[in-house]
Amino acid sequence: MKLISPIYYAAVAFALTGPALADGDLSRANVIDVTIEMGSNDDGMYLKPDSFEFVTGQAYKLILTNVDEIKHELALNEMGERIFTRKVEVADVDGNLFAEIKGTIREVEVGPGKVVEWFIVPVQNTEEPVEITCEIPGHLEAGMRASVMIN
Numbered sequence: 267m268k269l270i271s272p273i274y275y276a277a278v279a280f281a282l283t284g285p286a287l288a289d290g291d292l293s294r295a296n297v298i299d300v301t302i303e304m305g306s307n308d309d310g311m312y313l314k315p316d317s318f319e320f321v322t323g324q325a326y327k328l329i330l331t332n333v334d335e336i337k338h339e340l341a342l343n344e345m346g347e348r349i350f351t352r353k354v355e356v357a358d359v360d361g362n363l364f365a366e367i368k369g370t371i372r373e374v375e376v377g378p379g380k381v382v383e384w385f386i387v388p389v390q391n392t393e394e395p396v397e398i399t400c401e402i403p404g405h406l407e408a409g410m411r412a413s414v415m416i417n
Contacts, residue, residue, distance in 0.1 A: 297325040297385070304330065304338040304376060304400065304410070311400065311408035313340070318414045320388045325352075328384040332376040338405060339375040340384075344396040345414050346372040352385040373401065388416045
């Protein structure tokens with residue numbers, strides 16, 4: 267009696283389950299919208315809200331909304347090492363897509379009165395809160411920061 271190699275069984279199992287694995291793509295299922303407002307007021311500059319909590323494996327759409335008349339940016343800093351970026355989308359006011367950017371992204375600049383959507387999936391917990399900031403000179407010092415926990 268001839269023995270069949272365990273590699274053969276593994277290859278057959280993979281071939282049979284391949285499509286099932288694709289159906290479980292967590293980066294596209296149940297995306298949660300998270301609006302991050304970027305702006306300034308009499309107290310200085312801000313990111314609102316100023317704290318966030320994310321869950322590993324959950325897909326999020328960060329809606330970066332600049333309500334100011336000057337540009338701002340969102341720098342993920344250490345959080346950038348703990349997420350997978352699916353894409354960043356830039357569209358006009360009618361929803362027509364200008365650009366879709368993919369790959370490793372650590373910081374997004376948003377023009378005055380504009381909105382950018384950043385699709386992420388956290389993949390690693392944080393032990394303690396980490397900070398996201400605006401790194402344009404003077405903006406962080408004026409208060410543009412928020413804390414993030416990833417559980």
